[in-house]
Amino acid sequence: MIKIKGVTKTFGVGADRVNALTPVDMHIEKGEFIAIVGPSGCGKSTLLRLIAGLEDVTDGSIDLGSKDKKRPVGFVFQDAVLLPWKTVAENIRFPLDTSAVPRSVSDAKVAELIALIGLTGFERALPKQLSGGMRQRAAIARALADDPPILLMDEPFSAVDLLTRETLNDELLKIWEQTGKTIVLVTHSVEEAAYLGTRVMVMSARPGRLRKTFKADIPQPRSEETKRDPRYLDLVSELRTMMREPVL
Amino acid sequence: MISKLRAFGEYGVALSLLLFAWWYATGPMELPHYLLPTPQSVGATLWKMLVAGELIHHQLFTIKNILLGLLIGTLCGVLLAYFFFKLPRLGHALEGPLVIMQTAPKIALAPLVIIWFGLGLTAKIVLIFSLVFFPVFAGSLAGFRGIDSRMHDLARLLKLRPWQRFYHIDLPAALPGIFVGIKIGAVQALVGAILAEWMSGNQGLGYLMTFASATYKTSILFGAVLLTSLLGILMHALLNTIESTLLAWSIEDDR
Structure with a gap:
């Protein structure tokens, strides 16, 4: 589905050149939930922006396997980045409105997404009237609006409180099961990565690179039970150990 | 609602005090009327002109010029700012000359504008435009450049x-900045319109002032000044209303 071959990224020129990403190879299958975890400055967000096409690769290639689609990826930012002058419903509808989808179709889609994401009753609210968690829900709905096969999420829940974060994690898993999207989620929390991912990729900094990929052999569907599962706990501790040990 | 009523009350008290002081100066203090006409005589003169239809004519002429200049100045200011924002190289190259033009005292250039564009409407609109354009341009450019990356x-x-990007994202995101420019521009437009009418023509509130002072009709002069101030206040109130409607999303709720 997503084929990343020898992708590198450098910023700046001459003496100011910074290697943000040394060659990364990655193969992501359709329907996988990939969690990328790493310290700040490891290039995980850069990698996500490269996949999204928000930055151009310096070298290598990224194949999303969906050239025919106008918008192959949905993207969820760290903060919701909703358009503050539009209501929740208008924000979710925005990707549809800007690709000439008839109103009757988009209305049905928006209603479906609002129910899926749990924002019923807030359709006509402005972003400033919502809590951080609710804004993030709306942002996820917007990313899903024109049904992209891939959903990219850049530390989507790092700005919300812990309890909301756990609720949103469960809802994200529900959405993933219902829609069968391929999800790539960047986080700095090893618990979140182990809880959500089917595979967890650990990256390290200076220079940014992919260190190791773990298969998260934890049964689906995941729930509160999962957090007591020894396989989950093992993975968390393994990830944490790797994150803390000095990089040679 | 209550705060609105209170604002009206405060305006009312301030106006009454001013009116009382005016009346006191011309009445009990016996200031000569050719220096300061009585409020009653100004009121009577205005009423007479209003009934004759003269007042509305001058008033509308000035308002029309202001609106036209404000509209053209705003359109050009916003569009040029967008070009500067979209083409940063062009923007940086032309920003210097533009700043120099901006610092030139446009009011001092008014006689030149009359020489270049004649005694008619064009010169008036050009003068108002030149006063409106720069603040709107500067406000819009700041607004466009301040958009969240x-x-x-x-x-x-x-x-x-x-087009979609301009209409759905860039324009609304820059609207707070654009409005700062328009509000400054509107005050300037009023100044420009009156100034242009002082210099040429035989219509408008500015013409009324020069006519009245040349013929020592102080009560007409006072009436015209009062109406001009009133026009300024109305424009300010109108723009504030439009702003609070259009920009409701950007004002934090008290929660």
């Missing part, structure tokens, strides 16, 4: 066409 990411992700 992630909004640009969103536009790229959604592969928006240039």
